[in-house]
Amino acid sequence: MSYNNILSEENNGITTITINRPKKLNALNKETISELHEAFREADLDKNVKVIIVTGSGEKAFVAGADISEFANYNIEEGKMLAAKGQELLFNFIENLSTPVIAAINGFALGGGLELAMACHFRAASDNAKMGLPEVSLGVIPGYGGTQRLPQLIGKGKAMELIMTAGMIDANKALNDGLVNHVTTLEELLPLCEKIAGKISRNSSVAISAAIRAINANFKDGINGFDTEIQEFGNCFGSEDFAEGTTAFLEKRKANFPGE
Structure with a gap:
């Protein structure tokens, strides 16, 4: 299946899904979320696929956030629907997928981008990665599961501070806090994820x-x-x-x- 905003490729039982909006730093809009849902669904239904890796195109960003221009004028009910539909269609969907999903964080993972990475079963990051949930600086809170998954991964106090300050942490801090499992160079990020995926693929x-x-x-x-x-x-x-x-x-x- 062809997509406008993502690439999906299967090789040796590993499907790599790449968010491909480099000019927008791979920001998530409605169409991209819908395409990601379809790509994950197809990979999960394919018995030959043992592991899914999701990453961003280019060297700057995994996903730099949500596409703010799409919802800047939303009202309360529209905001609720945006969060509810997004969580159902993509973020909760990935978390509960029967096929393991690894996030390969290759740069900025902010807002919805970090929420996407946290919905995956575990994460690896390149040493240039920066992560954060800056939503309160826009007068809103994370709406795609960020207030729930971040405390689960790094603890309540650290999550409170990161969300309230709208700050960013680097890859090594994310590793120390338990937000990511591995940190490596940008060049070695996908090979590392593929190596881990290979180990997973040998099991039931x-x-x-x-x-x-x-x-x-x-x-x-x-x-x-x-x-x-x-x-x-x-x-x-x-x-x-x-x-x-x-x-x-x-x-x-x-x-x-x-x-x-």
């Missing part, structure tokens, strides 16, 4: 999907994560991947998981 996609659901359950209101873990653990016993994995272990060979 059924079990990985179950692990995503179990981990996410701990952060959902009214859901007991331990109960979800028990349920998902039990479900694994009915999968072909479990049969292959245990048989391969007993036969002292590498497993060839069918993904079912």
Whole structure:
């Protein structure tokens, strides 16, 4: 499928989705959010795809924020709808995707860009990356899950300070705070993410999907994560991947998981 604002390419079981609006520093507008939803949906439905990497085009920005010109004149109800639809269509959608998603943060990840990265299952950053949620400097707050996911990742106090000051942190600070898992050079960012994706791809996609659901359950209101873990653990016993994995272990060979 062709897109106006993104590129999507699959290679050896890894789909790389690139936000391709370099003149706008890859800012998120409605069309880009819709295209990202479709690209993630297609990759998730493809059984050959084991991992998804999302990044930005160029060397300056992952995503520099939302396209403010689209909503500068919105009223209260329109603002609520913007946040609700965006969260449903993209940010919550990515978080709950059954295929692992790695954010390769190659520069500025601000506002909606950082919220996109935080919705991914984990993150790696180039050493030139800058991250922040500057929305209060515009008289608004993060609306795509930023007030919820940032405290989960770095703690309430640090998140409060970063949001209230509308400040930015560099890649090493983000690493120390637990916002990203890895920091490397810009040239090595995608190769690093691809290396990690390769390690993930060798494991059971059924079990990985179950692990995503179990981990996410701990952060959902009214859901007991331990109960979800028990349920998902039990479900694994009915999968072909479990049969292959245990048989391969007993036969002292590498497993060839069918993904079912």
